Amino acid sequence: MPIFAKVGEKEITRAIADMFHETLIDYADADVIIIGAGPSGLMAGKELASMKFKTLIVEQNNYIGGGFWVGGYMMNPVTVRAPAQKIFDELKIQYKQVADGLYATPGPNACSKLISAACDAGVKFLNLTKFDDLVLRDKRVAGVVVNWMPVSALPRNITCVDPVALEAKIVIDASGHDSVAVKRLMDRGLVKFAGMNPMWVEQSEDLVVEHTGEVFPGLIAAGMSVTETFGLPRMGPTFGAMLLSGKRAAEIAAMKLKEIAHVKVR
Amino acid sequence: MIKFRQVHLYSEPSSSTLDIDEVASYVKNMLGCDVDVREEFFTYFLTPDKIDYIANKIVATKVFDPRKPFTKHEPTPIEIEFEKKVLTNPMKRYLGILYDGFELQTIFDELIPSEENNLEHIHIAFTNRLVCTHSENDSRYHYRAIICGYPTLICTSGIVEAPAKPKEFYFLQQYYASMGNMNLDEVKKKFEGRFIDYDDSRLTEVVKGYVTQGLFYYITGEPFCTKKQCRLLNAHWQEDLIESQVNNGNLCQDHLKILNDFKTII
Numbered sequence: 024m025p026i027f028a029k030v031g032e033k034e035i036t037r038a039i040a041d042m043f044h045e046t047l048i049d050y051a052d053a054d055v056i057i058i059g060a061g062p063s064g065l066m067a068g069k070e071l072a073s074m075k076f077k078t079l080i081v082e083q084n085n086y087i088g089g090g091f092w093v094g095g096y097m098m099n100p101v102t103v104r105a106p107a108q109k110i111f112d113e114l115k116i117q118y119k120q121v122a123d124g125l126y127a128t129p130g131p132n133a134c135s136k137l138i139s140a141a142c143d144a145g146v147k148f149l150n151l152t153k154f155d156d157l158v159l160r161d162k163r164v165a166g167v168v169v170n171w172m173p174v175s176a177l178p179r180n181i182t183c184v185d186p187v188a189l190e191a192k193i194v195i196d197a198s199g200h201d202s203v204a205v206k207r208l209m210d211r212g213l214v215k216f217a218g219m220n221p222m223w224v225e226q227s228e229d230l231v232v233e234h235t236g237e238v239f240p241g242l243i244a245a246g247m248s249v250t251e252t253f254g255l256p257r258m259g260p261t262f263g264a265m266l267l268s269g270k271r272a273a274e275i276a277a278m279k280l281k282e283i284a285h286v287k288v289r
Numbered sequence: 290m291i292k293f294r295q296v297h298l299y300s301e302p303s304s305s306t307l308d309i310d311e312v313a314s315y316v317k318n319m320l321g322c323d324v325d326v327r328e329e330f331f332t333y334f335l336t337p338d339k340i341d342y343i344a345n346k347i348v349a350t351k352v353f354d355p356r357k358p359f360t361k362h363e364p365t366p367i368e369i370e371f372e373k374k375v376l377t378n379p380m381k382r383y384l385g386i387l388y389d390g391f392e393l394q395t396i397f398d399e400l401i402p403s404e405e406n407n408l409e410h411i412h413i414a415f416t417n418r419l420v421c422t423h424s425e426n427d428s429r430y431h432y433r434a435i436i437c438g439y440p441t442l443i444c445t446s447g448i449v450e451a452p453a454k455p456k457e458f459y460f461l462q463q464y465y466a467s468m469g470n471m472n473l474d475e476v477k478k479k480f481e482g483r484f485i486d487y488d489d490s491r492l493t494e495v496v497k498g499y500v501t502q503g504l505f506y507y508i509t510g511e512p513f514c515t516k517k518q519c520r521l522l523n524a525h526w527q528e529d530l531i532e533s534q535v536n537n538g539n540l541c542q543d544h545l546k547i548l549n550d551f552k553t554i555i
Contacts, residue, residue: 096468122474214365226385233374233383236367253368254353256385259466 046147050079055276056167056191057081058154058204061089062134062262063246064197065141066110066269067276072144074277079189080146083153083172089199091134095260099130104228107263110270114140133262154203155186157194157242164241166190167204192283193276195243197269202251205244214239214252227256228264235271237279245272291507292554293411295323298500299330301415303382304445308493309415315497320504321552329379330414334400343396344372350392355430358423359389375418382417382487384446390420390436397440412440413503415496420444434499437512441503446487448495452527454484484527491535498534505544508551516541 055071057064060082072078080087094101103111105124111117114136118128151172158166170186196204208214227250234253238244244252246265258264296316300309309326317324327333335343348364375383397414398406405412420442421430434447444451453459458480465476477486485495498520505521506512514521517533519541524530540548 226383229383230385233371234367236370238365238367253365254351 046079046149050077050147050149051189053077053079053189053191054280055079055193055195056189057195057197058167059089059197059199059246059248060084060087060138060148060150061197061199061246062091062137062265063248063269063272064089064195065091065137065146066266067195067197067245067273068146068269069137069141069144070270070273071276072141072146074273075145076277076280078146079191080141080148081152081154081167081169081189082148082150085151087138087148087150088134091137091262091265092130094127094130100127101130101133102127102261103263103266104261105263107266110266154198157204157207158188158190162240164194164204164239165192167194193241193243193279195245195272195276196238196248197245197272199247200251202244202248204242205238205248205252208239208242227258228261230255231258231264232267232271235268236275241279243272243275243279245269290509290551290554291408293322293507294409295325296320296411296413296504297325297327297405299327299333299412299414301417301445302329302380303417304415304488304492306488306490306492307415307445307496311493312497312500316500316504319501319548330397330400330416331376332379334402335376339400340373340376341369343400344369344376346396347372347376347388347393350388350396352387352389352421352430355387355421356428358428359392379417382446384417384419386419387430388418388420389430390422390433390442390444391438393418393420394436394438394440394442397442401440408439408507411504411507413443413500414440415443415445417445419446419450435502435512437503437506441500441506443496443499443503445492445496448485448492448499448530449487449489452484452524452530454527455480458484483531485530491531494538495530495534498530498538501540505547509547514541514544519544 054076055078057068057080060080064080068078068080091101093099103126108118108126111126111128116128116133116136118126121127152169153172153175154167155170156168157164158168166189168186168188170184174182174184194204196202205214231249234249234255235245236243238252245268249268250257298309298313301307313324313326345364348368349361351362401412419432420436421432423430432447432451434444434451436442458476461479462476485491501520502512512521513523516522517529518537520533520539521544522529522533524533
């Protein structure tokens with residue numbers, strides 16, 4: 024007596040393809056596209072999807088979570104400074120207080136629960152998907168151009184694969200140090216890009232949250248992209264600002280979406 | 290030798306241990322001239338209609354690459370909003386952003402009304418912004434605790450960051466960081482007393498020294514002295530700063546004589 028149901032290869036293939044294409048077709052026109060599935064992108068996505076906005080996260084890696092799996096120097100405990108432990112509470116992440124105002128938890132614990140919360144809220148993901156360019160329309164960002172990540176890793180003459188475009192009312196650049204979307208605007212002379220200053224944990228976290236915002240009509244910078252865009256100091260292996268910056272990016276995106284006429288709220 | 294009649298000191302409310310009235314008494318006893326204490330500089334002079342204009346100008350003085358001479362930064366709306374928040378909330382200390390000290394000084398100068406904008410009135414303003422100036426000697430920016438000139442700017446964060454802490458402090462900090470330990474308080478604790486920290490109980494005494502240097506700039510054209518026993522020592526190390534300002538706190542014989550000569554003419 025077999026343990027598993029009798030299902031053939033073709034049914035499995037069709038299930039994978041159907042589900043993937045359902046997402047792709049539905050989210051080719053999203054309310055918000057977030058570039059990067061690190062802590063700030065996941066947090067922004069979770070918040071926006073909770074507010075019933077159609078939210079898609081594109082991630083170039085196979086895995087979701089970015090640097091949130093590891094605290095620093097290949098050691099996995101991740102830390103946050105107060106008041107970011109309230110997000111741990113909200114996500115039901117167990118943690119311990121290690122010093123006054125400093126909290127720690129294993130990265131896999133925090134990261135998996137944040138991913139889970141984003142999925143539960145309704146965020147859709149396209150992983151192994153590399154940001155290629157922005158869609159610009161009427162002097163505002165109106166979507167992203169993406170391609171399969173492996174395409175960029177192969178010689179151009181054997182991978183002449185055109186990208187595709189996904190439309191969105193708001194794009195959030197949560198791509199970390201790469202700041203891919205902000206850099207694209209800089210290439211065109213549309214925004215100035217300052218680059219990151221040396222590490223200064225005590226000060227950089229406040230500044231990142233304070234500077235989170237719309238850097239160009241339709242484009243919001245969150246997390247380490249903020250650091251790069253405004254030339255703020257690096258923050259080192261602590262994640263409170265990433266989470267709070269993601270939350271603030273979501274609040275700003277929600278406000279902007281409400282300002283845009285005909286916003287599609289599910 | 291400039292014969293000034295009145296010294297105006299402006300408070301710095303984010304530094305809880307700075308007793309500006311005590312500094313004023315010290316200056317009055319030292320020079321015998323009129324000294325008054327005013328609110329924080331921008332609170333005192335900045336009118337609501339000028340906040341946007343001044344915030345814009347301050348953002349333009351930001352320094353992003355310490356290895357390059359000053360180039361005017363083009364402000365973005367998020368930076369201007371942030372700067373407005375700093376201007377209207379002098380109780381809060383935001384660090385991590387560098388400003389060109391001489392460029393910043395011209396903004397302070399612009400706000401001083403014409404009836405007081407002359408060398409009979411010496412203005413000594415404090416800021417908690419991190420200021421730096423570009424040195425032609427090594428072609429890079431350096432943090433500064435004082436910007437002599439009109440008006441004199443004393444940077445309370447520069448007092449902490451500009452003179453170097455003991456070398457071993459940085460070695461230990463680097464070691465801790467390499468181990469993923471970003472808790473700077475632990476490192477600070479090991480060197481307690483050997484440097485001036487934020488809200489240090491010795492801050493008022495140290496500020497008296499910097500104010501004296503700012504005033505000597507007007508008296509002789511040279512704010513500094515090379516003698517370690519003189520309050521006019523331009524301390525490059527925190528331990529020298531503590532020695533000259535806290536442990537000693539006096540002028541050398543040469544500068545004492547200059548001061549006495551000055552007092553006979555005002």
